[in-house]
Amino acid sequence: MSRSVKKTKVCIIGGGPSGLLLSQLLNVNGIECIVLEKETREYVLGRIRAGVIEHGYAKLMREAKCGDRMDKEGEIHEGFQIAFDGKLYRMDLKKYSGGETVIVYGQVELTKDLYDAHDRLGVKIIHKVENVVLHDIKSTAPFVTYRCGDEDFQIDCEYIIGADGFHGVSRKSIPADVLTEYEKVYPFGWLGILSRTKPVSPELVYVKSERGFALCSIRSQVLSRYYIQVPMADKVEDWSDDAFWDELKRRLPAEVSKNLITGPSIEKSIAQARSFVAEPMSYGRLFLAGDAAHIVPPTGARGLNTAASDIYYLYHAMLDYYKKGDSSGLQHYSEKALARVWKNQRFSWWMSMLLHGFPGRNQYEDKLQNAEMDYLFSSDVAQRSFAEHYVGLPY
């Protein structure tokens, strides 16, 4: 079978936020790469995900020359609210992190900015690829084959980046006896609604109620994102918009729910809560990044931010290699990335265990959960630790 052969330095599999951010950073620094994406650009931009960005991530977007719209339209948030027992508590991120903040800016907008930045540089992402196969990843001459339309292609490269998400092919290309997978599945999902309505509060509100968790989040002053914890077996079709709004109101304290403006959903989906890590994050000339290597439950919005820290380490390792001939960053990428990944795994797990309802569990654990909340609200030390994680651990 004949294949067209292309040559590049780095072949990136996956055109989601991880793959695009790395490609943009490499392109800006004159390091040639090719991105292969299974879906169309419209499809990638149709996936609604979280919307809180750590300051370190924001810095990386600026370095990639695509932070202008984020800085103009994203909202800087200095804190958020937690509702518990009918009362509201403010988490002062700026005060307890020593001056840091987060930016509320949707993942869709950020991904769009990355695509637009590629357009400005004249770099084309290859969409609608099929049958992507990684070859010879243990050798110094790895290559990737794929089909696009009616043609077969081969990319000869020096390194392969697996940024193809949880269901991608890259992780599966590492032999099973080399890879260890760690997983925890939570007994609930998050039912989310996007609505063209003014947010209920100027800051995010995380809610721990007797009926389960809820979150009031923000995309802009005219676009809101709300979530409620639902049992694992629930389907989107089980929830009309009215049923969603009614349940959300029941979980909010009266002083919040009285301000809730409801409207038709423009998107509605359920995300299952799951923690997952694959180790190691590299094998031969293949490096995994983002959801391809690890996922977290949505609580605390660490998923996208942890993907960004992988890219930070990979980008710097690649710069060291291509600009100074130093491959030590690449050699130590997996252990360096995993150290931060596990800290964010712990934080996401802890925040999920703190705020959700676990029907049917031992009442002793419910008591502990309430004591943990009490401790958080009454201890400066606990709030400092919380803020340190939420604004983003150092890279």
Ligand code: APR
């Ligand atoms: N070949 C090419 N592309 C693929 C393949 C494949 N075989 N399999 C999957 N992809 C593409 C998907 O279509 C998707 O666009 O890889 C991309 C992976 O993107 P994401 O799943 O968004 O993962 P990532 O870029 O690591 O983003 C980090 O953080 O907030 C979380 O889960 C959230 O998407 C977010 C993630």
Ligand code: PHB
């Ligand atoms: C979101 O806006 O989608 C969001 C915000 C904060 C979270 C999780 C999700 O902790």
